[in-house]
Amino acid sequence: MSDTLANDLITPDVDAAPLLSQPGVSMLKAAPITRLSLRAREATLKDAGSAFGVELPVKPMTCNTGQKRAVLWMGPDEWTLLAPADDLKATFDAIEGKHESHSHALVDISERSEAVIVSGEKAVWLLNTGIFIDFSLETFPVGTVTRTIFHKSPVMVWRTGTDTFVVEAWVSFMDYVSGLLVQSARELEAA
Structure with a gap:
């Protein structure tokens, strides 16, 4: 790291x-940056990470980062996804597209x-x-x-x-x- x-x-x-x-x-x-709150089950984490471009961490109090991306572990089924401010719509749509058949909650908390x-x-x-x-x-x-x-x-x-x-x-x-x-x-x- x-x-x-x-x-x-x-x-x-x-x-x-x-x-x-x-x-x-x-x-x-x-x-300012894009902040998304993701609540999801373990079975969908790989898809979410793939859509976001950074694997979601599963160890408490950790993060994973990539180029202009970060995922922060907030709880057993909760992550904060950070991306550039102008990537909000593309990031949101990519994750939603991977999760449309799985129960989850993706919320824009940028503001x-x-x-x-x-x-x-x-x-x-x-x-x-x-x-x-x-x-x-x-x-x-x-x-x-x-x-x-x-x-x-x-x-x-x-x-x-x-x-x-x-x-x-x-x-x-x-x-x-x-x-x-x-x-x-x-x-x-x-x-």
């Missing part, structure tokens, strides 16, 4: 100013969530101000993904590099999440 996952998919939004930029840690708003990219040698410290997970590389290696709570907000955290994390939250919570991260970073800067 590459040390930096999805660097061709999860990229900074070039139209947005950095949310945080200080020695040791930065936070950038991620560019539901936003993501920020938190990176730098102090990224773990910053995330641990509101998430009580051991983010050491031994426990939470590159490629690990989980749902959790940041203070009082549900978030998804995906480690895409040694010192790089994607933090995703619902649009209605993102100002709260990013605001608390910036506030916590001020404490780091003062220390």
Whole structure:
């Protein structure tokens, strides 16, 4: 597995100013992407992966990536599929075409969530101000993904590099999440 996952998919939004930029840690708003939620049975996973272009992971808290594609394990029968923003219709139609005779749920959640990219040698410290997970590389290696709570907000955290994390939250919570991260970073800067 590459040390930096999805660097061709999860990229900074070039139209947005950095949310945080200080020695040791930065936070950038991620560019919009296609997000699909797939709920399906084990018998159809191979077809879904074939249609999407990336095999669906079956091991908890893992991901599989391909060129401009990522699949994140969210639960025993649930995955989040990520693709470029302009691939929504083609991706959706390809998966639906493979599953028309199988029970499943495929939902476009692209507008539901936003993501920020938190990176730098102090990224773990910053995330641990509101998430009580051991983010050491031994426990939470590159490629690990989980749902959790940041203070009082549900978030998804995906480690895409040694010192790089994607933090995703619902649009209605993102100002709260990013605001608390910036506030916590001020404490780091003062220390």
